[in-house]
Amino acid sequence: MNLAYGLDMQKSFDEFFALQKKMMRGMEVLMDVDDEGSDCTPKELVYEEDKMKLYHYKPLTKNTCKVPTLIVYALVNRQYMMDIQQDKSVIKNLLEQGLDLYIIDWGYPAPEDRYLTMEDYIEGYIHNTVDFICKANKVEKINIMGVCQGGTFSTIYSALHPDKIKNLVTMVAPIDFDTEEGLLFKWGKNLNIDSMVDAYGVIPGDVMNAGFVILKPFQLMLDKYITVLDNLDDSKQMSDFFRMEKWIFDSPGQAGETIRQFVNDLYKENKLVKGELMIGEKQVNLKNINMPLLNIYAEYDHLVPPSASKPLNDHIGSSDKEMVSFPVGHIGMYVSSKSQKEMAGKIAKWIMERSKKS
Amino acid sequence: MNNVMDQFFDMQKNMINVWQEAFLPKTDAKEQKSEKMSKEAPEDTMDFFTKMMDFNSKLFSPFNDGNAFEIFKKMSFGTDVYYNVYKLWEDLNKQAFKPEMKEYTEMYGKWKDEYMNFVKQSVIPYLPKPMQSFVKEPMEIMEMYKGFVEKFYGPWIESSEVLKDYMVQGTYKNPIAYLDFMKLWEDNYSKSFGKILNSPTMGFNKEYYEKQQESMDTFVKYMTLLGEFSANIFSVAQKTMEDILDNYMEMQKSGNQPKTFKEFYEYWSKENENAYLKLFNTEDFSKLFSELVDSSMVFKMRYDGLIEEYLKFMPIPTKSEMNSLYKTVYDLKKQVKDARKELKDLKEEIANLSDVIKASK
Numbered sequence: 201m202n203l204a205y206g207l208d209m210q211k212s213f214d215e216f217f218a219l220q221k222k223m224m225r226g227m228e229v230l231m232d233v234d235d236e237g238s239d240c241t242p243k244e245l246v247y248e249e250d251k252m253k254l255y256h257y258k259p260l261t262k263n264t265c266k267v268p269t270l271i272v273y274a275l276v277n278r279q280y281m282m283d284i285q286q287d288k289s290v291i292k293n294l295l296e297q298g299l300d301l302y303i304i305d306w307g308y309p310a311p312e313d314r315y316l317t318m319e320d321y322i323e324g325y326i327h328n329t330v331d332f333i334c335k336a337n338k339v340e341k342i343n344i345m346g347v348c349q350g351g352t353f354s355t356i357y358s359a360l361h362p363d364k365i366k367n368l369v370t371m372v373a374p375i376d377f378d379t380e381e382g383l384l385f386k387w388g389k390n391l392n393i394d395s396m397v398d399a400y401g402v403i404p405g406d407v408m409n410a411g412f413v414i415l416k417p418f419q420l421m422l423d424k425y426i427t428v429l430d431n432l433d434d435s436k437q438m439s440d441f442f443r444m445e446k447w448i449f450d451s452p453g454q455a456g457e458t459i460r461q462f463v464n465d466l467y468k469e470n471k472l473v474k475g476e477l478m479i480g481e482k483q484v485n486l487k488n489i490n491m492p493l494l495n496i497y498a499e500y501d502h503l504v505p506p507s508a509s510k511p512l513n514d515h516i517g518s519s520d521k522e523m524v525s526f527p528v529g530h531i532g533m534y535v536s537s538k539s540q541k542e543m544a545g546k547i548a549k550w551i552m553e554r555s556k557k558s
Numbered sequence: 559m560n561n562v563m564d565q566f567f568d569m570q571k572n573m574i575n576v577w578q579e580a581f582l583p584k585t586d587a588k589e590q591k592s593e594k595m596s597k598e599a600p601e602d603t604m605d606f607f608t609k610m611m612d613f614n615s616k617l618f619s620p621f622n623d624g625n626a627f628e629i630f631k632k633m634s635f636g637t638d639v640y641y642n643v644y645k646l647w648e649d650l651n652k653q654a655f656k657p658e659m660k661e662y663t664e665m666y667g668k669w670k671d672e673y674m675n676f677v678k679q680s681v682i683p684y685l686p687k688p689m690q691s692f693v694k695e696p697m698e699i700m701e702m703y704k705g706f707v708e709k710f711y712g713p714w715i716e717s718s719e720v721l722k723d724y725m726v727q728g729t730y731k732n733p734i735a736y737l738d739f740m741k742l743w744e745d746n747y748s749k750s751f752g753k754i755l756n757s758p759t760m761g762f763n764k765e766y767y768e769k770q771q772e773s774m775d776t777f778v779k780y781m782t783l784l785g786e787f788s789a790n791i792f793s794v795a796q797k798t799m800e801d802i803l804d805n806y807m808e809m810q811k812s813g814n815q816p817k818t819f820k821e822f823y824e825y826w827s828k829e830n831e832n833a834y835l836k837l838f839n840t841e842d843f844s845k846l847f848s849e850l851v852d853s854s855m856v857f858k859m860r861y862d863g864l865i866e867e868y869l870k871f872m873p874i875p876t877k878s879e880m881n882s883l884y885k886t887v888y889d890l891k892k893q894v895k896d897a898r899k900e901l902k903d904l905k906e907e908i909a910n911l912s913d914v915i916k917a918s919k
Contacts, residue, residue, distance in 0.1 A: 206810040209607060212818040217574065224570050250891075311880065315888040324895070383838055390848035395855035399862070401881065415838075418831040426823065 219429060226432025233435065235442035239280035241292050243303070247332045251307030252325045254332065260295040267366050267555035268333050268342050269294075271303040272326060272357075274349035275458065276408055278450050279305050281534050282347070285443055288535050290544055297548030302333055304350075308452040314401035316455040318353075318462065319480040326357050330364050341366040341491075343551050348372050348504060348530075349462070355512065356472070356479060359488045367554045369494045369547060372530055374504045375512040378470040381505035383415045388467030397456035405451030415502060444535070473515055486512075492520035492554045494547065496533075503530040522550070640730040648723075713746040721746075733793040737786055744782045752778070766867050773860040780853040787850050790843065791834075798833040802826060 247254040271291075273279035282303070283291040294301060304325070309316065333342050343366050346354025351373020358365045379385050396403055413420040431437035471477040477484040493516060497509035506525065513521045524546060526532075526539040533539055674697065682690050714721075721742055728736030755775040759767040802825070809815035816822040837843050866876040875883075 206806065206815040206817075207819065207822065208817045212820075215818050215820050217577065220574050220577075221571075224567065224574065228567065312884040312887060314881070315885055320892075383835075386839065387844050387847060390844050392848060392852040392855070395852050395859070399855040399858045401877075416831065417834055418827050423827055423831075426827075 222429065222433045226429075226438075229433055229435045229438055233442055234439045235446050237285045237439070238443055238447065239283050240286060241283050241289055241295065246302075246336070247329065249325060249328060251309065251313065252329075253305040253307065254329050255303050255305060257291060257295055257301040257303070259300060260292070261298045264298055264300040265552050265555050266300075267339060267551075268300040268302055268337050269369075269551060270329065270333060270342055270344050271301060272344060272346045272350035272354045273304065273306070274347060275306055275321075275454060276349060276405075276451065278447065278452070279303055281447055281531075284447060284535055285440065288440075288537075288540060290534050290540070293541065293544030294548055297544060297552075299548050299551060300337075302329075304329060306452065309402050309455045310453075311401055314397075314456040317457045317480075318356075321455075321458060322353055322357050322360070322479055323482075326353060327361065330357075330361070334364070340364075343367040343369070343555065345369040345371065345547070346373055349374070351375075351509075352462075352466070352472070355486070355489070356477070356484050358491065359484050359486050360479065360482055362488050362490050365491050367492045367494070367551055368489065369496070369551065370509070370512060371496045372498050372501055372504045372509060372533055373495075373512070374466070374508045375515070376470065376473045376508055376510075377466050377468075378473070379505060379507040381507045382502060384411075384503060385467065385505070385508065388463055391463060391467070393460050393463035397460045400453075401456050402453040403456065403459060404453050405449075408454060409449060409451050412503070444531075473511060486515040487517040489516035490518050493518050493522070494550050495521070495523045496543065496547070497523070497525050498530055498533045498539075499525050499527045500532075501530045520554070637730040641726060644726045644730070710750050713749045717742055717746060728789070733789050733796060736789040740782055740785045740789070744779075747778060747782075769860065769864045769867050773857065773864045776853065776857040776860045780850075780857040783846070783850045783853045787846060790837065790846065794833050794837050795830070798830050801833075802829050805829075 242258040243255040244258065245253055246256045271279070271282065273282070283289045286292060291301060291303070306325075330342060330344070334340065341364055344354045344358060346352070346369070348371070351370035352375065354368065355370060355373065355375060358368045374385075377385060377388070396407075400407070428438075428441055431441065465471045465477055469476070472484060473486065475483070475485055475487075493513065495509060495512050497504070497506045499506060501509075510523060513523055524543075526536075526543060528536045528539050533543070677693070677697065682693055685693065708715075721739060724735045724739035724742065728734075728739050752775060755771040755778075757771075758764075759771070761767075806815055806825075816825045838847075862877060866878060869876055
C-alpha cells in the first residue's frame with residue numbers, strides 16, 4: 201500500500217480512473233437517457249373544477265373493491281409520485297390488489313389562485329369530488345387515502361364529514377405539529393409566512409424547494425450529484441434518477457391564503473390536535489372521526505417525523521385504528537423496494553376487509 | 559455523424575488509457591513492453607510517485623516536521639499573520655504618531671473656540687450695528703450645523719476604531735468578529751442614515767421618494783442580515799474543516815483514516831452535514847433564518863411598490879391592480895358556485911316533492 205497523507209494512492213487512482221471511464225461511458229448514456237414513464241398507469245379524466253382534475257384509474261382486476269378509494273395528495277408536489285414508473289408504482293400495485301382508485305391532481309396555481317383558502321380546498325374541491333364519486337358509483341361513502349399534507353386535509357375532511365367516509369388511510373401525514381423533531385417544524389414556528397404570502401401571493405415552487413433542500417444541504421445539493429456519478433454508465437439507474445429529479449423539481453406554487461393558514465394555524469399554533477382549527481365557520485373536532493383508520497408513517501422521515509404522524513391515533517374517536525411504519529424516509533415510502541410491495545399489499549388488504557363491512 | 563461521435567469517444571477512451579498506462583503499476587507483460595519502450599523509465603509509476611513524495615517530505619521537513627497536516631494547520635491559521643501585522647501597525651501608529659485623533663479634535667476645538675471668541679470680542683463690536691448680525695448669525699448657524707454633523711456622524715466616529723478592528727478580525731482571524739461588525743454597523747446605521755431614510759418627505763413626488771427611501775432602507779437591513787447569516791455559515795465551515803483535520807490526524811495514528819479520495823469525500827461530507835444540522839437545529843439559527851427570509855420579503859414588497867410607482871403612468875396593469883381584480887373574480891366565482899349548488903339542491907328537493915305528490919295521487 202502506497203500511503204501519502206494517509207491515503208492509499210493506488211486505490212485512489214484506481215477509483216479515479218474507474219470514475220473517469222464511467223463518466224465517458226456515461227456521456228453516451230446521457231445522450232439517450234429516458235426520463236419519461238411517470239404517470240403512465242391508464243386513467244381517465246372524470247371531473248374537473250377550476251384547475252383541479254379528478255382521474256379514475258382503469259381497474260386491473262376483474263373484481264374490484266365495491267367502495268372506491270380517493271387519493272388526496274399534498275399541494276407541494278405532483279401526485280404522480282404515486283405512479284413514478286411502472287416497476288415502482290404504488291398506484292399500479294394497489295390496482296393489481298383490486299382497489300378502485302381515484303386521484304386528485306391539484307394542478308399549478310396561478311396568480312389568480314392566491315385567495316384560495318383551506319376551506320376552498322377541503323369544503324370545496326375535496327367535498328365536491330367525494331360527492332361526484334359517491335354519485336358515479338351509487339354509494340353513500342367512499343374510502344379516502346391522504347398523503348403527506350393531503351393526509352392532513354383528508355383527516356380534516358373526515359372529521360367534518362364522517363358520514364361520507366368509509367375508511368381513512370393517512371400516509372406520512374403531519375397531524376401534531378408540536379414536535380421538536382424535523383427542521384420544518386422547528387423553523388415553521390418562527391417563519392413569518394404572512395410576509396411571504398403578502399410578497400408573493402402564490403409562493404413559487406422554487407422558493408419552497410429551496411427551503412426543502414437546505415434541510416439537508418450536503419446530501420441534497422452535493423452528495424446526490426456526486427453519488428450519481430457511480431451510476432452514470434447504467435442507463436436504467438440514470439433513467440430512474442432523472443425521473444425522480446424531474447418530479448422533485450416539478451413543484452407547483454402554493455396558494456397564498458391556504459399556506460398562510462396551514463403555517464399559522466398548524467405549524468405555529470397546532471390547532472388541529474387542540475380542537476381549535478376552523479375551516480370556514482366549522483370547527484374541526486378529530487373525535488368525530490369514527491371510521492376505521494390506518495395510519496402509515498416512515499421511520500426515517502426528515503420532513504414529517506413520526507412524532508408528527510403517530511398522535512393521530514390518540515385523538516380520533518374510532519375504535520378500529522391501526523398504525524404501521526416502514527424503515528424508510530419520506531420519499532422512500534413510495535419508491536423504495538422495501539416499502540413498495542409490502543405497503544401496497546397492506547393498504548389494499550386493510551381497505552378490502554373493511555370495505556366489505558356494511 | 560455516428561462515425562464522428564464514435565471517433566470522439568474512442569479518442570477520449572484512448573486518452574484515459576494513456577493516463578492509466580502512465581500511473582497504474584505495470585503487469586509483467588506491460589512492464590516488458592515499457593522496458594522495450596524506454597530502459598530509463600521507472601519500474602513502476604507508483605514507485606516514482608512514492609519516491610517523489612519522500613523526496614518532497616525530506617526537502618520540506620525543516621519547515622513542517624515532515625507532517626502534511628501541520629502544513630494544513632499552518633495554512634488555516636496563517637491568516638492570523640495578517641491580523642497580527644495589522645495590530646502591529648496599529649499599535650505602532652498609536653505610539654509613534656502624535657497627535658492622535660482625540661488630541662487632534664481637542665486641539666482643533668480649543669483653537670476654534672478661541673478664534674470664535676476673538677471674532678466675537680475683537681471684531682464684531684467694531685462693526686457698524688446693522689452689519690453685526692451678518693457676521694454673528696452665520697457663526698451661530700455654523701455652530702448648529704457642526705452640532706448636527708457631530709450628532710449624525712457621532713456613532714460612526716466613536717466606533718470607527720472598534721469597527722475597523724472587527725472588520726480586520728472578521729476577515730483574517732475569526733469570522734464571528736464579522737457578526738460584531740455587522741451588529742455595530744447596523745446600530746450606527748439605524749441611529750443615522752436609517753433615520754433619514756425613514757423620515758417623511760413632502761411635495762408633489764412625496765410618495766415616490768418615500769417608497770424609494772423605504773426600499774433602500776429595507777435593502778440595507780436585508781444585506782445586514784445576509785452578512786450575519788453568511789458569517790454563521792462560514793464559521794461552521796471553518797470550524798468543521800479544522801475538526802476534520804484534527805480527527806483525521808488522530809485516525810491516522812490508529813490506521814482508521816479514510817483510505818481513498820472517495821472515502822475521504824464521504825467522511826468530509828458527512829461531518830459537514832452533521833455540523834450544519836447541529837447549527838440548523840439551534841433556536842438562534844431558526845430565528846436568524848426567519849428574520850433573513852422576512853427581511854428579504856419586506857425588501858421585495860417595498861421594491862415591488864417602487865416599481866409599481868415607476869409604472870404608474872404606463873398603460874399596463876400593476877400587480878396590485880391585478881390582485882384587486884383577482885379578488886373580485888375569486889369572490890364572484892365563490893358566489894356563482896354557491897348559487898349553483900343552492901339551485902341544484904332546490905331542483906333535487908322539487909323533484910323529490912313532485913315524486914311524493916305523484917305517489918300520493
